[in-house]
Amino acid sequence: MKLMNALMSPVGRKVLTGATGIGLVAFVIAHMIGNLTYLSPDVNAYNAYAYKLMSLGWLFYTIEILLALCFLLHAVVGISIQVRRRKARPVGYKFYKSAGAPGKSGYSARSMIFTGIILLGFLILHLNSFKYGPGVAEGYTVELAGIGEVRDLRRLMTEKFQEPLYAFGYPLVMILLGMHMRHGVWSALQSLGVMSRRLSPYLYTTAAILGVLVAVGFLFVPLYIYFGV
Amino acid sequence: MIINLRIWRQEGPDSPGKLADYTVREASEHMSFLELLDVLNEQLLADGDDPVEFDSDCREGICGSCGLMVAGIAHGPQKRTAVCQLHMRSFKDGDTITVEPFRAHAFPVIRDLVVDRSAFDRIIAAHGYVSVTTGSAPDANAIPIPKDAAEEAMDYAACIGCGACVAACPNGSASLFTAAKIAHLAQLPQGQVEASQRVMAMVDQMDVEGFGDCSNYTECEAVCPKGISVDGIASMRRAYMKGVLSG
Ligand code: HEM
Numbered sequence A: 001m002k003l004m005n006a007l008m009s010p011v012g013r014k015v016l017t018g019a020t021g022i023g024l025v026a027f028v029i030a031h032m033i034g035n036l037t038y039l040s041p042d043v044n045a046y047n048a049y050a051y052k053l054m055s056l057g058w059l060f061y062t063i064e065i066l067l068a069l070c071f072l073l074h075a076v077v078g079i080s081i082q083v084r085r086r087k088a089r090p091v092g093y094k095f096y097k098s099a100g101a102p103g104k105s106g107y108s109a110r111s112m113i114f115t116g117i118i119l120l121g122f123l124i125l126h127l128n129s130f131k132y133g134p135g136v137a138e139g140y141t142v143e144l145a146g147i148g149e150v151r152d153l154r155r156l157m158t159e160k161f162q163e164p165l166y167a168f169g170y171p172l173v174m175i176l177l178g179m180h181m182r183h184g185v186w187s188a189l190q191s192l193g194v195m196s197r198r199l200s201p202y203l204y205t206t207a208a209i210l211g212v213l214v215a216v217g218f219l220f221v222p223l224y225i226y227f228g229v
Numbered sequence B: 001m002i003i004n005l006r007i008w009r010q011e012g013p014d015s016p017g018k019l020a021d022y023t024v025r026e027a028s029e030h031m032s033f034l035e036l037l038d039v040l041n042e043q044l045l046a047d048g049d050d051p052v053e054f055d056s057d058c059r060e061g062i063c064g065s066c067g068l069m070v071a072g073i074a075h076g077p078q079k080r081t082a083v084c085q086l087h088m089r090s091f092k093d094g095d096t097i098t099v100e101p102f103r104a105h106a107f108p109v110i111r112d113l114v115v116d117r118s119a120f121d122r123i124i125a126a127h128g129y130v131s132v133t134t135g136s137a138p139d140a141n142a143i144p145i146p147k148d149a150a151e152e153a154m155d156y157a158a159c160i161g162c163g164a165c166v167a168a169c170p171n172g173s174a175s176l177f178t179a180a181k182i183a184h185l186a187q188l189p190q191g192q193v194e195a196s197q198r199v200m201a202m203v204d205q206m207d208v209e210g211f212g213d214c215s216n217y218t219e220c221e222a223v224c225p226k227g228i229s230v231d232g233i234a235s236m237r238r239a240y241m242k243g244v245l246s247g
């Protein structure tokens, strides 16, 4: 009960968005690196990687459930913070300007709610296209040496990213993800109380680098498929 | 210099308000912004109009009474400067400057540019103090305090409670003010005794008063006349979590 109250306090709400946000960042980085196996000279590398993930069994499902919880909590608390701001300032300013430095409120910070909601919509479409898209039953299979017949995700990916909507829509959303991370990564560390006089400048830069790396890492594969094959 | 002003006029807490246009022809670049408003008020009184109400006391940047949104920024465009110390040399001849009250649900407008900031007093009353016996000044000096801790406590103690951080925050959060008070006392041995109760009570009061949550926009630090750092907010969160975990 006491813990629940603490989590619903102004500090607790930030600890929730921050902790779930960091969980999502970890997932997004792992997912991005996993996708890069598509580029491997071994054409079976991607499908073998996907198969190995699935065969982790209960560990895989536990991570999936934790991730789903992270997404849900993150979205609910994040959106509620943005809803509360209207209550906290019912009459707005006729004229307001950002005061600039040393404030760090750029486009990324101010658009968290928009990039977040777009990511939520994207997540649903993305799961529908890939995770719950055509699989073994629809004939998307491939024979892997020493493993047998598995789902051919690589074929699904190659087909999807021939369509301009996917090939260009995905990179666009990935740039928004990069922006969400540009503010999100250091903001989460600030929410969790990691930032300090000594660390802040480094962590602030790290967030920017991570945002760019993740966006570029993700958007490379769709463009490579569209223009490359 | 000639200065055009668009000032928020509102008769009382529940009456509707609006921006009204005025021109001050005899402004000087050596005037403070509040002196400009004084000149405007003399003009209004001479014309038989109601003067514009605004708060001020020390007019030297130390009391925290003044506070206006000037040209869209809390305390105006000059960094680390309370509006009483803002001079007209920050503006150009012929400029039109919008002046609004600090806006937040927890800072209701009383009249014109005057808002009720007693929500801050209630956050302090929640536990922004040290209630253990600390003795008199010589006793305090008998307790050794590392130089860095003393300096940091002093930096946070510089907060004058003006409310600009709330006014500038897109969420209307009072995190910087509350964190400054907590971080100030947390540096000192006399403050550490009640550190956990203090942070919990003050954070909860912030919520009760209806201030918004912090999204780490850091607009607060940018407008703070005393340059209070948002690092204090991270330290407030550390202290809060420590308080929760230690029961
Ligand atoms: C499900 C879709 C998502 C929504 C609706 C969403 C929404 C939000 C919102 C509104 C905020 C700002 C919270 C605030 O104002 O305090 C935020 C912060 C954040 N988001 Fe997301 N987000 C989503 C997905 C993601 C993803 C995929 C990641 C991982 C890359 C992520 C990482 C973060 C981080 C690290 C923060 C900072 C947390 C903090 O300030 O404490 N979010 N999110």
Ligand code: SF4
Pocket (backbone or CB within 6 Å): B158, B159, B160, B161, B162, B163, B164, B165, B166, B176, B177, B180, B220, B223, B224, B225, B226, B227, B228
């Ligand atoms: S933290 Fe700065 S802006 Fe906020 S009340 Fe204190 S002095 Fe004013």
Ligand code: FES
Pocket (backbone or CB within 6 Å): B055, B056, B057, B058, B059, B060, B061, B062, B063, B064, B065, B066, B067, B082, B083, B084, B085, B160
């Ligand atoms: S009037 Fe005292 S700080 Fe401005």
